[in-house]
Amino acid sequence: MVSNAISVKVRWSEADPAGIVFYPRFYEWFDLGTEALFESLGLAWPEMFPAERIVGVPIVESGARFASPVGYGDVLRSGTTMREVRQKTFRVEHQVTVGERRCATGFEVRG
Amino acid sequence: MVSNAISVKVRWSEADPAGIVFYPRFYEWFDLGTEALFESLGLAWPEMFPAERIVGVPIVESGARFASPVGYGDVLRSGTTMREVRQKTFRVEHQVTVGERRCATGFEVRG
């Protein structure tokens, strides 16, 4: 199975008044992880999209379960696995950990 | 059923190089919608949280399906409905539309 992982240091701008990460930021990391998975396969998005007609990789569905908070300054690992490739869409799954602690799992279906 | 709706004008900062909204922003609007639903019930979060100990309303799970893109400058309506209240968690559902066009549906389980 095709998989890849990225390391992200949580920015001050990503943490909220409760001192932990505002949850939509996890989806930003999922997007970074999917991008990195493609790059690991030699398909870097910035090169794939012509400058005059950047289209991106449209999202169809996404979701996540949050098990444990991530805090400012944490260095997280987000692992991404290509689970399913269909004719028009593909499904990737993500797992965010800080050290041994499992923080979130999620998925994206993109077209 | 308890429900509420907000109106959001899409900011330049929320649109991506493809000219449409980067999908994690939808979850930011879901969060705004949930906050507004509580405010409509007289439970404004900024007042509920003491300044020295802001805790927020922790997320357990979220998800969304994206049917049609939202663009820069669009004025969207995000409707939020309280679907289920359990002992420790509640579930809200969201529906984002631009005019008659259904753009996304989503949910949050929060604790």
Add this chain to the structure above:
Amino acid sequence: MVSNAISVKVRWSEADPAGIVFYPRFYEWFDLGTEALFESLGLAWPEMFPAERIVGVPIVESGARFASPVGYGDVLRSGTTMREVRQKTFRVEHQVTVGERRCATGFEVRG
């Protein structure tokens, strides 16, 4: 002198672990204020830019002084005044207040 003001309710996503707004957000509001000033003159940016060739209004210089913090849930007023129009650039000045409290002043030179 041409001027305009916008009202912004500070989002959870704009506040940081110190419970106040992360300062780059002020520049996002300056951008919103400049956009609103143009819109008040009948020059709405979303309509001015063709969908296939969105160019924006390039920034040349910006700056700000921060007098008092803005917090989550605050409703701020950001006033924008066109101070100078040159052949290729213009200068707008911004003033952010919460009630009577002056929170920040800033400027943008754009081309």
Add this chain to the structure above:
Amino acid sequence: MVSNAISVKVRWSEADPAGIVFYPRFYEWFDLGTEALFESLGLAWPEMFPAERIVGVPIVESGARFASPVGYGDVLRSGTTMREVRQKTFRVEHQVTVGERRCATGFEVRG
């Protein structure tokens, strides 16, 4: 003179519909650069701030000149130099480059 540099790969979420970086993001990188400068001196902010009373390093003034745009996928270098330390404030200066191209210069006065 105390100085440090960070490397940042521009995220999809930081680029705007014009395909280039929305300018407030430069200030986010300035903040990252200042944080990294302190960390290089053994003063990591996440460790300096107690979890129950995160205060940050308040901003007094900031500014920037933008010479050349930064695009999605660019890997930029942001150099930070401590220019002046006063009794209650300090001034850092930043220089953002992509390869040999100078993209922006800026400063922060923080307290």
